[in-house]
Amino acid sequence: MSHPTQTCRWHAYPTAGELSQAAAQKILHSAQQAIARSGRFSIVLAGGNSPRQVYELLRISDADWRCWQVYFGDERCLPPQDKERNSRMAAEVWLDHVATPRDQIHPIPSELGPEQATAAYTKTLEAVGEFDMVLLGLGEDGHTASLFPGHAWGIEQGSPPVMSIFDSPKPPPQRVSLSAVRLGQAHEVLFLVTGAGKRQAISDWRSGKAIPASAITPRGGVDVYLEESLLGGSHAETGKM
Numbered sequence: 001m002s003h004p005t006q007t008c009r010w011h012a013y014p015t016a017g018e019l020s021q022a023a024a025q026k027i028l029h030s031a032q033q034a035i036a037r038s039g040r041f042s043i044v045l046a047g048g049n050s051p052r053q054v055y056e057l058l059r060i061s062d063a064d065w066r067c068w069q070v071y072f073g074d075e076r077c078l079p080p081q082d083k084e085r086n087s088r089m090a091a092e093v094w095l096d097h098v099a100t101p102r103d104q105i106h107p108i109p110s111e112l113g114p115e116q117a118t119a120a121y122t123k124t125l126e127a128v129g130e131f132d133m134v135l136l137g138l139g140e141d142g143h144t145a146s147l148f149p150g151h152a153w154g155i156e157q158g159s160p161p162v163m164s165i166f167d168s169p170k171p172p173p174q175r176v177s178l179s180a181v182r183l184g185q186a187h188e189v190l191f192l193v194t195g196a197g198k199r200q201a202i203s204d205w206r207s208g209k210a211i212p213a214s215a216i217t218p219r220g221g222v223d224v225y226l227e228e229s230l231l232g233g234s235h236a237e238t239g240k241m
Helices: 016-038 052-059 086-093 116-126 196-206
Strands: 007-013 042-044 068-072 074-076 131-136 162-163 175-178 188-192 221-227 237-240
Touching: 007 052, 007 188, 007 196, 016 042, 016 052, 016 131, 016 221, 052 074, 068 086, 086 131, 116 162, 116 175
Parallel strands: 007 221, 042 068, 042 131, 131 188, 188 221
Antiparallel strands: 007 237, 074 175, 162 175
């Protein structure tokens, strides 16, 4: 079975700060549109360093927070309050400070271990259709969420929505991740990419190399917000891959 082709729109910014401002505005605009359309905004959050400043900007923004439904793309199997948890970072810099009801924030219960957490989050997502927005990052090796090169990505139709990870090449080895297929079931997918160490991964991605990030194939394509230096100094571009 052939895998769908990914369409990418590349948006380059001179600094990480300008990227974060643009990303926060895009998220807020998408939220307004979704709430006007359906009365709710479902968003999947990314971990790592790139989205932190975006979350800090969202914290001080005006939004109809009570209509947000918040999910996570992946999580490390660590205690809930561990500072390395994606859910902990998002809570500390943003979610603990806005009016989104606690029962509309859906962390992955990865403290249960990969298998139990996968089963629990699969159940959580059963009634969730297409996400309004999925946020993703990019690792230096091309990984996104906890989908790593040389490992299963869940790219085929019929792949499970949530995957147990036992041998992540980055610590900790045990993780839980949404599959590539489930991450692509979204109205919008936005990658946030900062840091000079990502230059090779961007080059691989743009040259058509199969990396985990290239396996996310929503119908509407993906938007990649990245620092200008990662494209050799050029400004915003669009293109298909």
